[in-house]
Amino acid sequence: MGVRRVRSSSQQAFCGTAVKVISAYSIKGGVGKTSAAVNLAYLSALEGARTLVWDLDANSTATRLFGQQAGTKTHGRRLMFSDAELSDVVARTHYANLDIVPGDMRHRILDAYLDRGISKAHRRLDTLLAPLAADYDCVVLDCPPGISVLAENVFYASDVLLVPIVPTTLSVRAFDLLTKYVHEEQRKDRLRDISTMAFFSMVDRRKQLHNSFVEVLPEERTGVLGTVIPVAPEIEQMRTRHAPLHAFAPASRAAAAYEELWHEVKLRMGNNWMGMAIAGVR
Ligand SMILES: Nc1ncnc2c1ncn2[C@@H]1O[C@H](COP(=O)(O)OP(=O)(O)OP(=O)(O)O)[C@@H](O)[C@H]1O
Numbered sequence: 001m002g003v004r005r006v007r008s009s010s011q012q013a014f015c016g017t018a019v020k021v022i023s024a025y026s027i028k029g030g031v032g033k034t035s036a037a038v039n040l041a042y043l044s045a046l047e048g049a050r051t052l053v054w055d056l057d058a059n060s061t062a063t064r065l066f067g068q069q070a071g072t073k074t075h076g077r078r079l080m081f082s083d084a085e086l087s088d089v090v091a092r093t094h095y096a097n098l099d100i101v102p103g104d105m106r107h108r109i110l111d112a113y114l115d116r117g118i119s120k121a122h123r124r125l126d127t128l129l130a131p132l133a134a135d136y137d138c139v140v141l142d143c144p145p146g147i148s149v150l151a152e153n154v155f156y157a158s159d160v161l162l163v164p165i166v167p168t169t170l171s172v173r174a175f176d177l178l179t180k181y182v183h184e185e186q187r188k189d190r191l192r193d194i195s196t197m198a199f200f201s202m203v204d205r206r207k208q209l210h211n212s213f214v215e216v217l218p219e220e221r222t223g224v225l226g227t228v229i230p231v232a233p234e235i236e237q238m239r240t241r242h243a244p245l246h247a248f249a250p251a252s253r254a255a256a257a258y259e260e261l262w263h264e265v266k267l268r269m270g271n272n273w274m275g276m277a278i279a280g281v282r
């Protein structure tokens, strides 16, 4: 894979603007990407940041968790291959400051389309986001698992790759591979200075193995945040409630954990994001 950040000044670009793009991403499936994307987007909007969620997964789980309908069949294809604008498919959610590009079954085959030698295929997401740079403060991408042309698009467009790690050796290895890949691309000047941040997901404190991962890993790896998202029934209930956690269980331990995660992500982003004077620790 190779993504180049070099572009002529006439090209419209989203990356590098004041908007922060945070992508819930992992090579692995079922690790808590969508749960994090939905809850952090909700918290961002709650703070007054104009927030857009783009549900890039064909399963459209994030879309349903916001109580929205998946997009029509043609949306995904039109967005990738015609001159359609992203703003054509942006929908309002029930929540203030929070819009969504609904998921779409067509996303399932996006990779196949993007892989057919389309010129600058890795920039398509970034190009589509460009006209919305003035409309949002924060964009959250909820990504399907896997490494693919769509993932390249995500890397190219992101400021932050937010990676859930369930406390297993395989998860940690997958995170290490991703970090290595990002560093190599940056060293070759093919990717800008994106931050790769991992957080612990689905942690069961009754398990010794989970506890030892949580204690040791943040000290061993700079990209691993201290926040721990516990295994919690309220997080599963998001699926039946069709709502972000804070909309129905704001006082839960799990809600507090996502608040802590959001705070830690903002701290790491630094840059006086949203005008908030947060000391950067990057
Ligand atoms: N901390 C948690 N405690 C309990 N259940 C959780 C937790 N986090 C996620 N889940 C549940 O695990 C399942 C997978 O979570 P989620 O959809 O967030 O993962 P994902 O990485 O987006 O999955 P996919 O790769 O399929 O898109 C869901 O049923 C969700 O409700």
Ligand SMILES: [Mg+2]
Residues within 6 Å of the ligand: 033, 034, 035, 057, 061, 142, 143, 144
């Ligand atoms: Mg998901």
